[in-house]
Amino acid sequence: MIRALTGCSTRHPWKTIALWGVLGFLLIGLAPTLLGRVTQSQTGDFLPRSYDSAAALRIAEERFGVDPDASTVTVLVARTDGRALEPADQERVAAEAAKLAQRRVAMPRKDDGPEFLIPDRSQTPRVAPAMTAPDRSFELLSVQLTGSPADQGVQGVYRAFRDAARAQFAEAGMRTGFTGGLADTVDTTDAHDTAAKVGGALVLVLIVLLNVLVFRSVLAAVLPLLAVTVIGGVAVGAVAGTAMLTGRKLDAGTPGLINVVLLGIGIDYLLFLLFRFREQLRARPEQPAREAAAQVSARVGTAITSAALTIVAAFATLGLATFGQFRSLGPAIAVAVLVMLLGSLTLMPALLAAAGRKMFWPSKALLHQPRDGRAARFGELVARRPLAMLTASVALLAALAAGLAGIRMDYGQGDPGDRTPAAATAAEISRALPAGVSDPTSVYVTSTDGSALTPARLDDLSRALTGVDGVGKVAPTVLNEDQRAARIDLYPTAAPQSQQARDLASGPIRAAVARHTPAGTSAHVGGTAAIFADVSTAVAHDLRIVFPVAAALIALILLLLLRSLLAPVVLMLAVGLGFAATLGAATLVFQHLLGKPGVSFTLPLVLFLFVVALGTDYNILISDRIREEMRRPGPARDAVARAVRYTTPAITMAGLVLAGSFGTLATTPGSEQVAFAMALGIMLSALVLSLVVVPALAALLGRAIWWPVRPRPTGDVRPRHAAFVPAPGPAPDSPRPFGPAPAAGPAHDTRHDTRHDVLHDGMYDGMYDVPGERPGRYPTGEPKRAR
Secondary structure, rough: OOOHHHHHOOOOOOOOHHHHHHHHHHHHHHHHOOOOOHHEEEHHHOOOOHHHHHHHHHHHHHHHHHOEEEEEEEEEEEHHHHHHHHHHHHHHHHHHHHHHOOOEEEEOOOOOOOHOOOOOOOOOOOHHHHHHHOOOOEEEEEEEEOOOOOOOOOOHHHHHHHHHHHHHHHHHOOEEEEEEEHHHHHHHHOHHHHHHHHHHHHHHHHHHHHHHHHHHHHHHHHHHHHHHHHHHHHHHHHHHHHHHHOOOEEEEOOHHHHHHHHHHHHHHHHHHHHHHHHHHHOOOOOOHHHHHHHHHHHHHHHHHHHHHHHHHHHHHHHHHOOHHHHHHHOOOOOOOOHHHHHHOOOOOHHHHHHHHHHOOOOOOOHOOOOOHHHHHHHEEEHOOOHHHHHHHHHHHHHHOOOOOOOOOEEEEOOEEEOOHHHHHHHHHHOOOOOOOHHHOOEEEEEOOOOOOOOOOHHHHHHHHOOOOEEEEOOOOOEEEEOOOEEEEEEOOOOOOHHHHHHHHHHHHHHHHHHHHHHOEEEEEEOOOHHHHHHHHHHHHHHHHHHHHHHHHHHHHHHHHHHHOHHHHHHHHHHHHHHHHHHHHHHHHHHHHHHOOOOEEEHHHHHHHHHHHHHHHHHHHHHHHHHOOOOOOOHHHHHHHHHHHHHHHHHHHHHHHHHHEEEEHHHHHHOHHHHHHHHHHHHHHHHHHHHHHHHHHHHHHHHHHHOOOOOOOOOOOOOOOOOOOOOOOOOOOOOOOOOOOOOOOOOOOOOOOOOOOOOOOOOOOOOOOOOOOOOOOOOOOOOOOOOO
């Protein structure tokens, strides 16, 4: 099937390019509208109904009419002269708030596409009085906007409302402050706006610059970005369409993560093709470019398919998770990677076939074989000193993994500190009122015996909650219309997103509710703190399920690809050590050095899937090349040296591009840990695991690494120098696998000469041997022993 796809694409390149171009143009334009229909904002909606906070959220929606997609903003209103609010001032605040509640707010218009393609987020906010400070230094208003804080359209609506409210109250002689989840997100996003733009531009410059330096070509520098952009647009559209068909909801941050993943792996796959395509054109200058593109795409397509299916299998296991954010993220990335795989087997080969040798214009590198370079010397070193290289690499990874000691999970939503206006407003509120007034913890009580509820019936529960240490204030009981449900709001003294608030909600508050809930009723604890307390339980459960299932699926794919029992074990041990080292390094930096409460609760699972799945891409590439080289005559260590030499440039460049792509996440508020860990994990996977650990183990084990089906040496051996006469090989009418026939010359003894040109992945496409080397020996004079 792979050969059929690549063959059809290279036979009809312009039709293939046109088809992808049309699909990409349409779906890139429709993506914002489609994604707007399948995203949701409430983390509690991702919890199973069996969790206490999820049950409380359902009561809030069904009995009290709470909008599950609402984002609450707390507005502080105070006099500009700092004096206490007079009754006249409070009346003025109420009047201005009523005006704001009647004004429809629209997102500021931008010239970024046709208006019908942009989701309409305009809305009329719900504004209500919340609380007045005991010293009447300020009054709080509660404002509800519908939509996710991560939605750019909702952020635009909030900015418009904030600016209008600020101007309106300023005219009345008042100053304003804004806080809450949405306000925090917008302030932090605005503060990082420049860094985000610069970071994104730097990644694009990095990709183009690396391509220019390596290929010295205009098309080879630009086409990868264009191809990945088109395929990425189709992939995001496919993800949104799949979510609509299956009824799944996506987290608002999922599309951004998908774009980063697709950029990284898409560039990687195209780089693998470009390196091999250039190699093929050098080895067979007489071969038509379309024929070379077809052969290369079919050969490399096998490794690309295996690598992509590894990612798909790993993320598909998230479908087993109980936490809905994971359960929706996994299939979304799996669908996106499948689309990228399809593009890698169709659009990318079509681009190679259409461009031909012009792909590398104006470089003249195709006209000659480059000399030996650093990659060759590095391959020699790994093959000659495998035990030393393996020991040093394992020691480095083990030292980083030691950081796992004392690891803690942090279930917060970022730590803006005191640097944003929203954080400063929250700090001002907490000096006069409990910190939780902007996001209370709520206890929902429902009647189970059919009788009506009254405040008096719930007095014991209210008094018990008032006595809980850490609860600053308990609001009066609120009944719904039919008096079959009640809500009691609690205002903790700790910030609602802090660990203290989560411990309070899941511990003392729930314990007090369990002891003092009246007979004939049931009670559930809800709110942000309670939701994240339950999320921690769900995530811990999912880690115990997803880790082993994902590892088993990846091992199965490696088993089928490599047709070996020992090699998959070697690769899985390597990526497991890489995962532990990466998570340990993140713990060292953020928890121990920077003093954070812990590492982000999503980091272990997402890191495991990304580093193991994406890192396995490079392991598959090097393993596939080692197996290919071991099929050729000669010692196994020679084969390892050639494989490392030929794949080092491709893997190094691909790792830099993918790490740079994940590095851009550092400009997204709350994603600094993920960005650091992803970038480090990819670099460890590419430079340490794939280029040192796996080849060193292969050099130590020799062809036994492929047990029980060891590759047998096959094919002809063509000497390097034109003066050599080739050993007997294929018949004249048989296709030569290694390149054009050499010129005739004096005879040479080739009994111990295992040197030959091969089709390889690498920047340095010359011979493995070093000038002056004696046949059958390393440059140091050490004999080469077959294993």
